[in-house]
Structures are given as C-alpha cells and as structure tokens.
Amino acid sequence: MASTLINVPPKAKRGDIIEIKTLTSHIMETGFRHTAAGELVPRNIITSFACRYNGTEIFRADLFPATAANPFVSFFTIAKESGKFEFEWIGDNGFSTTASASIVVE
Amino acid sequence: MKHTSTTRRSFLRLASSAAVAGSVPIVTLRRLEATPAMLSAAIRNVVGEAPIRTGKVKLDIPPLVENGNTVPMTVSVTSPMTPEDYVKSIHVFNEKNPQPNMGNFYLTPSAGRAQISTRIRLADTQKVVAIARMSDDTFWSVSVDVVVTLAACTEEVN
Numbered sequence: 001m002a003s004t005l006i007n008v009p010p011k012a013k014r015g016d017i018i019e020i021k022t023l024t025s026h027i028m029e030t031g032f033r034h035t036a037a038g039e040l041v042p043r044n045i046i047t048s049f050a051c052r053y054n055g056t057e058i059f060r061a062d063l064f065p066a067t068a069a070n071p072f073v074s075f076f077t078i079a080k081e082s083g084k085f086e087f088e089w090i091g092d093n094g095f096s097t098t099a100s101a102s103i104v105v106e
Numbered sequence: 107m108k109h110t111s112t113t114r115r116s117f118l119r120l121a122s123s124a125a126v127a128g129s130v131p132i133v134t135l136r137r138l139e140a141t142p143a144m145l146s147a148a149i150r151n152v153v154g155e156a157p158i159r160t161g162k163v164k165l166d167i168p169p170l171v172e173n174g175n176t177v178p179m180t181v182s183v184t185s186p187m188t189p190e191d192y193v194k195s196i197h198v199f200n201e202k203n204p205q206p207n208m209g210n211f212y213l214t215p216s217a218g219r220a221q222i223s224t225r226i227r228l229a230d231t232q233k234v235v236a237i238a239r240m241s242d243d244t245f246w247s248v249s250v251d252v253v254v255t256l257a258a259c260t261e262e263v264n
Contacts, residue, residue: 071225
C-alpha cells in the first residue's frame with residue numbers, strides 16, 4: 001500500500017465549491033530511461049485515478065509517463081452532503097491503492 | 107603575445123564575405139512552429155474530426171522551467187458548470203516528450219469549477235497544448251510555450 005496524502009476541508013457549507021488535493025507516492029518510471037549498462041528500465045506508472053463522493057464518481061484522470069513522480073492531482077467539487085470521498089489509484093504491475101476522507105456539510 | 111595571424115578584424119571580414127557568398131552556412135535559424143505528427147495524431151485521437159477553437163481554456167505553467175522533472179501545471183476552463191453546460195473533459199498534450207499525452211481529466215457538472223492541477227514532466231523546450239471538451243461536444247484549446255533547462259524522462263538511471 002503506497003502512502004497517500006489527501007487534503008479535503010473537514011467542514012463546508014452546503015453549496016460551497018471545495019478543492020480536493022491528492023498526492024500518492026509512486027516512482028512513475030517512464031519506460032524511456034536506460035541504466036548505465038544500456039538496459040531499458042521497464043515502465044511502471046499509475047495509469048488511472050478516480051474519486052467517488054458517497055459512491056458517485058465525481059472525477060477521473062488518465063495518467064501517462066509525463067506525470068511527475070509522486071503524482072499530485074487536484075480538482076474541485078460542490079459540497080452537497082456530509083459523507084465520504086473515496087480515492088483509488090491503479091497502475092502497472094497490478095498496482096492499486098485507495099484512500100478516503102470525510103466531510104461534514106452544514 | 108605573437109599569434110596575430112588572425113585578428114578580430116580579419117576574422118570578421120572573412121566571416122561576412124563567407125556569409126554573403128552563402129558558401130558557409132554558419133547557423134540556420136528556423137522557428138519550429140509546425141506541430142509534429144505525433145502530437146496532432148494524439149489530438150485527433152481525442153477530438154476526431156471536430157473543429158478545435160481557440161479560447162475558453164487557460165493553461166498556467168511556468169514559461170521558464172529549470173527542472174523538467176516536476177513542473178506544476180493548472181488548467182482552468184471558463185464554464186458555468188451547470189448540468190446543461192459543463193466541461194466534460196480536459197486533455198493535455200505535449201510536442202516533444204517521448205509520447206504526446208500528458209493527462210486526461212474527466213469532470214462532471216458537480217465539480218462547480220472546471221479547474222485541475224497536476225505536476226508534469228517535460229523532456230525539452232516545447233509547446234504544451236490543453237484541450238477542453240464541452241458538454242455540447244465542442245472543443246476549445248490553448249497552447250503555451252515552455253523553455254526547459256534540465257530535461258526529464260530519458261536521463262540515465264543512477
């Protein structure tokens with residue numbers, strides 16, 4: 001399980017537009033680099049990221065080798081109701097990690 | 107000091123006469139404006155045959171990047187983000203990395219604001235293109251030139 005960092009405001013007013021920031025630790029090996037001996041280092045990246053808000057998908061991203069190591073993605077959503085954000089990252093070699101954060105909407 | 111066989115003046119005279127004669131092409135200055143085939147192919151993959159208009163999209167990226175390994179980037183699109191009129195997706199492309207895609211981001215009207223941020227790698231001084239797909243399936247784009255001093259992606263592994 002890779003370590004992740006999620007930034008969601010713990011509290012918001014109903015209807016507020018909130019920013020969600022996510023970071024996960026991953027090497028994001030491009031598959032274009034060579035070792036000093038000339039061997040190609042195989043690709044190992046996160047290919048997909050998704051966020052669900054109380055079960056409904058609100059954001060999804062496809063990532064590529066052009067994403068920097070330890071991918072950072074931030075986006076916005078409207079605070080509609082109290083509940084839970086669930087995050088999922090999927091990548092090469094069966095990589096998968098999840099995280100969650102809760103919010104209280106008043 | 108007695109190496110005066112080539113003075114600055116005589117060198118300049120020689121260089122200018124060579125340039126006039128056109129026999130010695132010293133430096134060819136050409137602006138790379140044409141979009142490479144890989145970039146346009148990647149864009150056509152997403153857009154299809156639909157026309158791409160310029161505008162509505164804003165791409166915030168430093169114009170001068172010291173380290174191409176991690177470059178902060180924000181894309182925002184002018185949109186009311188209502189169920190009738192919203193941004194479906196944002197696609198970011200580059201011109202000169204080993205492959206042209208940088209990221210696809212899929213939004214819903216519940217986003218409230220059509221804006222995403224991430225950190226990218228840039229292998230060279232190049233053009234970055236962001237394209238937004240609206241809910242009415244029109245495409246809007248912006249392109250930004252970025253100068254990179256230390257390249258990413260293809261360096262040796264230590």
